[in-house]
Amino acid sequence: MKHSEYKIWFDSISMEFPGVLAVDDVSFGVMPGVVHVMMGENGAGKSTLMKILNGVNTPSKGKLYVSGQERHFSSAMDAKHHGVAMIYQELSYIPDMTVEKYLMLCNEPKKGCFIDWKGVSREAKKILEEEGLAYDPKMKLRDLSVSDIQLLEIIKCTRGENVDVLVMDEPTSALTDKEVSRLFEKIENLKKSGVTILYISHKMDEIFKIADYITVMRDGKHIKTGKASEFDENSLVALMVGRELSNVYPKETVPIGDTVLEVEHLSSEYSRLKDISFHVKRGEIVGIGGLMGAGRTETVRAVFGIDKFDEGTIKVDGHPVKIRSVSDAIRAGISMATEDRRRLGLIFCRNIKENISLSSLDKISKFKFIEKRKEKQITQMYFDKMGVKAPSINYHAGTLSGGNQQKVVLGKCLMTDAKVLILDEPTRGIDVGAKWEIYKLMVDQARKGMGIIMISSELPEFIGMCDRAYIMNGGRITGELDRSELTQENVVRLAAGGKK
Ligand SMILES: Nc1ncnc2c1ncn2[C@@H]1O[C@H](COP(=O)(O)OP(=O)(O)OP(=O)(O)O)[C@@H](O)[C@H]1O
Numbered sequence: 001m002k003h004s005e006y007k008i009w010f011d012s013i014s015m016e017f018p019g020v021l022a023v024d025d026v027s028f029g030v031m032p033g034v035v036h037v038m039m040g041e042n043g044a045g046k047s048t049l050m051k052i053l054n055g056v057n058t059p060s061k062g063k064l065y066v067s068g069q070e071r072h073f074s075s076a077m078d079a080k081h082h083g084v085a086m087i088y089q090e091l092s093y094i095p096d097m098t099v100e101k102y103l104m105l106c107n108e109p110k111k112g113c114f115i116d117w118k119g120v121s122r123e124a125k126k127i128l129e130e131e132g133l134a135y136d137p138k139m140k141l142r143d144l145s146v147s148d149i150q151l152l153e154i155i156k157c158t159r160g161e162n163v164d165v166l167v168m169d170e171p172t173s174a175l176t177d178k179e180v181s182r183l184f185e186k187i188e189n190l191k192k193s194g195v196t197i198l199y200i201s202h203k204m205d206e207i208f209k210i211a212d213y214i215t216v217m218r219d220g221k222h223i224k225t226g227k228a229s230e231f232d233e234n235s236l237v238a239l240m241v242g243r244e245l246s247n248v249y250p251k252e253t254v255p256i257g258d259t260v261l262e263v264e265h266l267s268s269e270y271s272r273l274k275d276i277s278f279h280v281k282r283g284e285i286v287g288i289g290g291l292m293g294a295g296r297t298e299t300v301r302a303v304f305g306i307d308k309f310d311e312g313t314i315k316v317d318g319h320p321v322k323i324r325s326v327s328d329a330i331r332a333g334i335s336m337a338t339e340d341r342r343r344l345g346l347i348f349c350r351n352i353k354e355n356i357s358l359s360s361l362d363k364i365s366k367f368k369f370i371e372k373r374k375e376k377q378i379t380q381m382y383f384d385k386m387g388v389k390a391p392s393i394n395y396h397a398g399t400l401s402g403g404n405q406q407k408v409v410l411g412k413c414l415m416t417d418a419k420v421l422i423l424d425e426p427t428r429g430i431d432v433g434a435k436w437e438i439y440k441l442m443v444d445q446a447r448k449g450m451g452i453i454m455i456s457s458e459l460p461e462f463i464g465m466c467d468r469a470y471i472m473n474g475g476r477i478t479g480e481l482d483r484s485e486l487t488q489e490n491v492v493r494l495a496a497g498g499k500k
Pocket residue numbers: 017018020021022040041042043044045046047048049089389390399400401402403404429
């Protein structure tokens with residue numbers, strides 16, 4: 001087949017960053033009007049390659065052909081002008097911007113040479129209505145959840161005219177099942193109208209639902225491109241990881257101790273939580289389940305002092321504690337990895353070592369001095385265990401791949417000696433091999449007597465890892481399930497507001 005018959009042809013493309021060959025001599029083609037899925041472990045080079053396609057990155061070597069023409073896009077604007085748009089893995093937005101301004105950004109209706117702000121409001125309102133999104137266009141982005149913003153971003157990108165190549169970098173990482181099916185419908189429609197879609201994801205089930213073609217990358221190299229029917233889950237994992245992986249969860253039940261965290265009658269008008277009561281014992285992994293919007297994240301945010309609550313008591317080790325801020329929570333022995341790690345978790349201008357050790361300074365310091373050797377030793381251990389892909393722990397955290405940034409944030413939380421550890425969607429965006437390591441680290445911490453709270457939208461992981469779970473619906477707990485009752489059916493029924 002000639003290059004010209006492909007919509008996109010990557011021709012021996014390489015991209016080097018200082019110390020990292022992120023993309024290594026990659027060649028393959030993408031057929032027009034298909035969904036072409038890109039797979040590979042964290043740091044395999046997927047995002048870097050896609051950013052070459054949309055003009056954000058300039059390759060160190062190789063050529064890019066779009067519709068048979070050699071192209072060098074100088075910027076994302078330039079690429080979009082030629083019909084190539086991309087939805088990024090890391091959402092970046094200005095928290096104070098309103099929904100309407102964000103939706104219409106760079107696409108504002110004009111009156112003469114001025115922006116027609118009334119028109120912006122009108123258009124945005126119309127779009128929101130058409131998409132069935134019931135919020136006020138004047139709302140600030142900071143008041144939306146990650147999934148809302150992700151949806152807005154997708155809408156914004158797919159509404160642009162003349163886009164005929166659309167890159168989606170993990171677009172569903174924060175979407176609910178319902179939102180995902182809506183997105184897939186949208187993708188089907190785009191495909192019908194001839195748009196070529198490049199789709200990056202770590203979620204096996206969705207890949208096999210939508211992929212026409214799959215390309216696997218490993219360590220910057222192209223491993224295989226083929227029709228989706230040529231792959232199955234096992235062969236894909238083997239190609240990605242370069243070895244076989246077991247599918248069983250490394251769950252071990254460790255001795256369960258006394259109650260370490262007790263939350264009683266917590267209510268909050270702001271977070272729409274009603275009379276939440278639950279407890280966690282030492283050594284227990286307790287799940288908080290439910291659909292997105294049920295109040296899971298809101299509950300743990302309140303416990304961790306991010307959001308205020310109106311009523312309720314929190315006890316740690318049997319003693320009531322006042323939690324009015326995150327530092328109160330940390331002082332009380334609670335640690336948390338938030339779902340939106342980019343916004344709340346990582347200090348980009350610091351290196352990996354400093355990021356990991358930051359929240360455990362007392363563990364590595366003596367008389368207020370950081371023991372450099374100890375810091376290095378401990379952070380190196382987490383770095384190795386989680387398989388962070390970077391040349392060393394002295395590497396800048398901001399330049400890591402999306403999944404590797406998450407590993408660093410999780411490492412940071414897992415390293416603390418907290419009594420209670422809250423993990424909100426701990427494996428989101430993390431590749432299959434590293435998920436396994438995270439589960440094992442969770443069990444290790446439980447064995448040391450830590451009480452763990454886990455929120456996860458992936459049911460197999462939720463059921464596989466929790467000793468006990470509370471399921472929420474509409475800001476309330478609708479039921480409690482112990483390990484023997486933890487079945488998909490029970491979780492789904494309670495999550496829908498049903499009875500046990
Ligand atoms: N701006 C940059 N500066 C230095 N190194 C970078 C930069 N961007 C990416 N890298 C490195 O390039 C490699 C590939 O990263 P990339 O983001 O393409 O991975 P990915 O396949 O998208 O992974 P993930 O699934 O975690 O998102 C990583 O080792 C990363 O640290």
